[in-house]
Amino acid sequence: MPELPEVETMRRGVAAVTGSRIVRVERPACRKRPIAISPRIDVLNRRAEGQQIVSVDRIGKRVVLRLERGDALVIEPRMTGLVLLVGPPTTQHLRLRIQLSGGSTRELLFWDRRGLGTVRLLMAREFDAFYGPDRMGPDALVIDLKTLQSRLHRSRRAIKVALLDQRALAGIGNLYASEILHRAMIDPRRRCTGLNRGEWQRLHDAIREVLESAVQCEGSTLADGTYRNALNEAGGYQNHHRVYDRANELCLSCGEGVITRIVQAQRSTFYCRICQRRTAAR
DNA sequence: CCCCAGTCCTGCGGGC
DNA sequence: TGCCCGCAGGACTGGG
Numbered sequence: 001m002p003e004l005p006e007v008e009t010m011r012r013g014v015a016a017v018t019g020s021r022i023v024r025v026e027r028p029a030c031r032k033r034p035i036a037i038s039p040r041i042d043v044l045n046r047r048a049e050g051q052q053i054v055s056v057d058r059i060g061k062r063v064v065l066r067l068e069r070g071d072a073l074v075i076e077p078r079m080t081g082l083v084l085l086v087g088p089p090t091t092q093h094l095r096l097r098i099q100l101s102g103g104s105t106r107e108l109l110f111w112d113r114r115g116l117g118t119v120r121l122l123m124a125r126e127f128d129a130f131y132g133p134d135r136m137g138p139d140a141l142v143i144d145l146k147t148l149q150s151r152l153h154r155s156r157r158a159i160k161v162a163l164l165d166q167r168a169l170a171g172i173g174n175l176y177a178s179e180i181l182h183r184a185m186i187d188p189r190r191r192c193t194g195l196n197r198g199e200w201q202r203l204h205d206a207i208r209e210v211l212e213s214a215v216q217c218e219g220s221t222l223a224d225g226t227y228r229n230a231l232n233e234a235g236g237y238q239n240h241h242r243v244y245d246r247a248n249e250l251c252l253s254c255g256e257g258v259i260t261r262i263v264q265a266q267r268s269t270f271y272c273r274i275c276q277r278r279t280a281a282r
Numbered sequence: 283c284c285c286c287a288g289t290c291c292t293g294c295g296g297g298c
Numbered sequence: 299t300g301c302c303c304g305c306a307g308g309a310c311t312g313g314g
């Protein structure tokens with residue numbers, strides 16, 4: 001679930017580790033199947049030990065700790081992962097403990113209930129193979145209209161599906177894709193090729209507006225309560241959701257349309273049949 | 283190029 | 299009451 005706003009909140013929450021040094025990275029004893037860590041933890045430690053963290057960045061939906069020798073420790077929370085500075089929600093799902101020195105923070109934690117998250121230490125020359133421009137599009141928070149349009153307008157896919165393509169633009173996931181298209185008043189089933197100039201403009205505005213508000217609210221904590229910021233506090237943007245997980249409820253914008261749930265590319269899409277009326281272009 | 287189905291994983295809730 | 303099954307969707311892979 002963590003998408004751009006949640007991961008950006010995590011990044012900001014742990015940015016204070018900048019300047020600290022990595023003492024040791026360890027996997028706490030955990031009855032669950034271990035998450036994917038590369039390279040092996042002993043090799044990772046040999047490379048990372050003693051290195052200073054020079055910045056905490058975000059690339060798409062990942063938190064990136066840049067190290068002084070050019071390495072990058074990339075944390076990918078996927079569905080249920082959290083990057084934390086304080087005690088985790090449960091000890092049994094604590095996956096990684098990064099011990100630090102030289103700053104105000106003693107340790108940085110990675111917690112993940114489902115264990116789909118990954119952690120990898122990449123050397124500078126490896127980085128682009130994983131997260132270079134061939135693999136990751138421009139960040140959704142800063143992409144400009146022309147770039148957005150040029151990256152998507154030739155695609156024959158439905159716009160909702162295309163927005164999830166991290167090579168086209170990075171950061172949007174299933175929840176925000178529905179919210180963005182509702183704000184832009186575009187039917188999620190429309191093909192990219194059929195969108196007109198005004199619709200691209202509305203889409204670009206909506207991407208910016210939805211993601212910026214969600215970042216301000218520190219992300220969305222859904223009913224399962226999993227997502228938390230670095231201090232284990234819930235986000236607030238769930239109170240601003242207009243369509244996500246609201247199937248069969250009335251649209252909060254027009255007050256008449258019923259929110260419909262459909263499945264696209266094996267994922268739920270929510271939209272208002274009235275606000276997001278399909279046009280002839282399909 | 284694009285699309286789809288399968289894979290990983292855990293906790294929850296519906297149905298019987 | 300208890301158990302099974304399907305679902306949630308991040309990213310990736312293999313096949314058409």
